[in-house]
Amino acid sequence: MSSDLPALPESVREGKIFVAGHKGMVGSAVYRHLQAAGCKRLLARSRGDLDLVNQAAVLEFFAAERPDYVILAAAKVGGIHANNTYPAQFIYDNLMISANVIQAAYRSEVRRLLFLGSSCIYPRSAEQPMREEALLTGTLEPTNEPYALAKIAGIKLCESFNREYGTDFRSLMPTNLYGPNDNYDLQNSHVLPALIRKCHEAKVTGADAVEVWGTGQPRREFLHVDDLASATLFVLGIESEVYAANTQPMLSHLNVGAGVDLSIRELAETVKSVVGFAGDLVFNTDHPDGTPRKLLDVSRLKAMGWQPSIGLRQGIEATYADFCRSFH
Secondary structure, three states, rough: OOOOOOOOHHHOOOOOEEEEEOOOOOHHHHHHHHHHHOOOOOOOOOOOOOOOOOOHHHHHHHHOOOOEEEEEEEOOOOHHHHHHHHHHHHHHHHHHHHHHHHHHHOOOOOEEEEEOOOHHHOOOOOOEEEEHOOOOOOOOOOOHHHHHHHHHHHHHHHHHHHHHHHOEEEEEEEEEOOOOOOOOOOOOHHHHHHHHHHHHHHHOOOOOOOEEOOOOOOOEEEEEHHHHHHHHHHHHOOOHHHHHHHOOOEOEEEEEEOOOOOEHHOOOHHHHHHHHHEEEEEEEEOHHHHHHHHOOOOOOHHHHHOOOOOOOOHHHHHHHHHHHHOOO
């Protein structure tokens, strides 16, 4: 499926655009939307062709290709289990990716860079909904602290290069994402794709119940990845003066979300209904809940003229159809 497609200025459409992480869920959606918007000079490299953790390789690539615009969607991502199991990999890889790409973008005089982060940057006990100003005002959620710290560093890298060198580096912080090309590995995935796979396999095998990690009480906000891609193009295309008027030098990121949330129990019931699983949901409280609530205040981006267009049930239905096509 696709969300509303914002118009891009000709200067952006005619420019050379590097999408870092174009094979991932976010990067592939952004790449598709750029193609649909008429961008013909798109750059993309697989990890085998360009390891973004390798500083020398990144500098060489930027020096050779000289992109005009960069969308930094590459990241090492995963759910609670993956973050707890591989904390060193999560903080190291994500720090290096951000530092290497942002520095190379500056050195090759990129016109504009857009860094994509995550709502986990905000403190565990932040007031809900979470405003951009909540950044660095409290303690992070322990289960994903290494990843969150790397994303915070990315935001501050963009801000610091802007302040010192006058670059135009921007940051978007999306809420929980789902959609095509998601990770359905039951050990390392996020909650929504894990629920889709569990309910589907239970339906196929005739199982009586599906296990859901935690109490089901935490509340989460979800955004279809096509809506994030739409927001990415919108922010990439707005003039520097407009972006600056809605942000601050030391608070340069924008939240991207749906502006509404639901409990994990409600989410599980919705997925169960979409998939057509008739059994029970069993909540395993031996597993951690994570942050009690994560709802973004999206008033800044909405005031600038963007809002999502894909409802949650509609998005889950399309995602489940994609799952069935891709995995079975």
